[in-house]
Amino acid sequence: MTTVKVALNKVTSKHLFMGSAILVNGGNYLYNLLLGRILGPEAFADAALLVTLLLVLSFVGMTFQLTTTKFAVLFSGNTWTVFKSTMYRYALMFGVCTGAVIYLFSEQLQVLFQTENHGMFKIFALSVPLYFFMSVNRGRFQGKHHFGKLAATYQTEMWSRLILTFLLLLLLPLESSLLIAMGIALSFIFGLFPSDIKNIQVFAKERLSSAHLKEVWIFIGLTAGYELTQIIINNSDILLVKHYFNDTDAGLYSSLALIGRVVYFVAWMFVMLLMPTVIQKQKDGEPTAPILFKYVFFISALSSTIVLACYWFPELIISLMFGDAYISIAHLLWQYALATSLFAISNIFAYYFLSLNQYAPVILSGILGLSQVVLVTLYHDTLETVVQVQIIAMVILLIAQVIFFLIKNSSSSNNNDLRDVRPRTL
Structure with a gap:
């Protein structure tokens, strides 16, 4: 006991x-x-x-x-x-x-x-x-x-x-x-x-100060911009496939997307914990990068496991989850899982930057999100092509997020080094 x-x-x-x-x-x-x-x-x-x-x-x-x-x-x-x-x-x-x-x-x-x-x-x-x-x-x-x-x-x-x-x-x-x-x-x-x-008055007359209201609206705009890119990246493929393909192909693709997005839904769980922790540490003047590293490691390990499972046992996974009627889409399962895994990892970086009020990752995600829509619109001859153009877009997005982090982290380290300079005596 x-x-x-x-x-x-x-x-x-x-x-x-x-x-x-x-x-x-x-x-x-x-x-x-x-x-x-x-x-x-x-x-x-x-x-x-x-x-x-x-x-x-x-x-x-x-x-x-x-x-x-x-x-x-x-x-x-x-x-x-x-x-x-x-x-x-x-x-x-x-x-x-x-x-x-x-x-x-x-x-x-x-x-x-x-x-x-x-x-x-x-x-x-x-x-x-x-x-x-x-x-x-x-x-x-x-x-x-x-x-x-x-x-x-x-x-x-x-x-x-x-x-x-x-x-x-x-x-x-x-x-x-x-x-x-x-x-x-x-x-x-x-x-x-x-x-x-309790005590919530939706139409109360009292208002936030102009300074606080400005701070709130800046963050709303920043967050809304990023969430818009999330909508585009995470859902545009299903909507476009529903538009360009017949109902049977659209249904098959939807089953593929559902299985392949396991990583993303689990990553969401870590984002819920990441954001308030990073904001609090920044408020307290503590380093925030270790939190990022921890969650990136978790999601990377999980992603690798899922992609390998989808590569080795695609027909078994499809059959167990949806049945034999969906088996024709099995060969694309690991590729879709890879695309989603790359997105999930880059997403951890993006929410980390969002917590620190960094604008550039939102712009990067927006550009790559739109490029994904353009690529699928131009290249949708087969479902295989739709998946592969997404992999290309997500690889570029993740590389861009990592490069931005390295630049910002290097800049912060240099600033800290300058602040730590002390007069030396011989």
């Missing part, structure tokens, strides 16, 4: 969050795998489009979450109280506007992505404001290191989506895409728990 107590005492809230994040990623994977198996490649194409839209929404939501995280560390007292209300207000206003645009253009989206109906986009649109409100909530927990509550909100969202979606598919005689959209919308409601929004 004593040994057990000692072991439990060593378990921190960060460890619990890591365990919870693994469970959430596993649950989300199970959700996608079951959809793929139940629906088949053709119908899964529409389902995968909704999941991709959910990922796009999560990247936009990260702008609100990371901004709240950063200033939860930096602000205190009345400034923090006013800031919270401000972020909830921004999130609701942006969510309502975004949802309205998706709703109004639902028919055009149906034509663009060749879906069976436009009702799925309308249902999705109605839920958008809830997601952004939830993102601010998560940023509060993340910045204040309330990792237990942060884990709980991800758990409630994941389990409700997993259970409710398949109950709806089982019980209601409607098109699968409509039912999946309903499941996603309902999961956002459950994801609001725990909310912990």
Whole structure:
């Protein structure tokens, strides 16, 4: 019993969050795998489009979450109280506007992505404001290191989506895409728990000072710019394949993308811990590079393992996860995993720089993100070509991030050396 107590005492809230994040990623994977198996490649194409839209929404939501995280560390007292209300207000206003645009253009989206109906986009649109409100909530927990509550909100969202979606598919005689959209919308409601929004006045009259507001908007702009590049890099390939290829090929590619993105989803877990730690260390005047090295090592080791497994056992992995109907895409699995691994590692560098208010990595990612879209638009004769042009873009992105880090680190070291010069005596 004593040994057990000692072991439990060593378990921190960060460890619990890591365990919870693994469970959430596993649950989300199970959700996608079951959809793929139940629906088949053709119908899964529409389902995968909704999941991709959910990922796009999560990247936009990260702008609100990371901004709240950063200033939860930096602000205190009345400034923090006013800031919270401000972020909830921004999130609701942006969510309502975004949802309205998706709703109004639902028919055009149906034509663009060749879906069976436009009702799925309308249902999705109605839920958008809830997601952004939830993102601010998560940023509060993340910045204040309330990792237990942060884990709980991800758990409630994941389990409700997993259970409710398949109950709806089982019980209601409607098109699968409509039912999946309903499941996603309902999961956002459950994801609001725990909310912990006491004393939050969304439309309070008190405002941040002009200096603080400027600081907040600069970071929002920087983060939004980077999250936009994340959306482009992480999701443009699926959207373009859905546009250029038939439903069967799009469904096959979606299964490939889902398996290959294991690395990215695990890297996300480390980003949640990286950012508040780097901001706090910078605030305290401590070195931040060791934190970067630790997480880059973890993700690199994990990436290598997954890429090798996909290279050695592609057909087995595809068959176990999605079934024999998807086996024709197996030969591309390791290549897609490689592209995602390169992106995941460069992503750790990017969020590290973002924590330190460095603008150049955002610009680099934006350029490479757009280049990926251009390459896929120009070269999409086969699914193999689509994957290979992404590898080229991600190699260039990672090299650029590493070079930027070396330059900045060398510059910082030289400045420290100059400050450490002391008069010498003979």
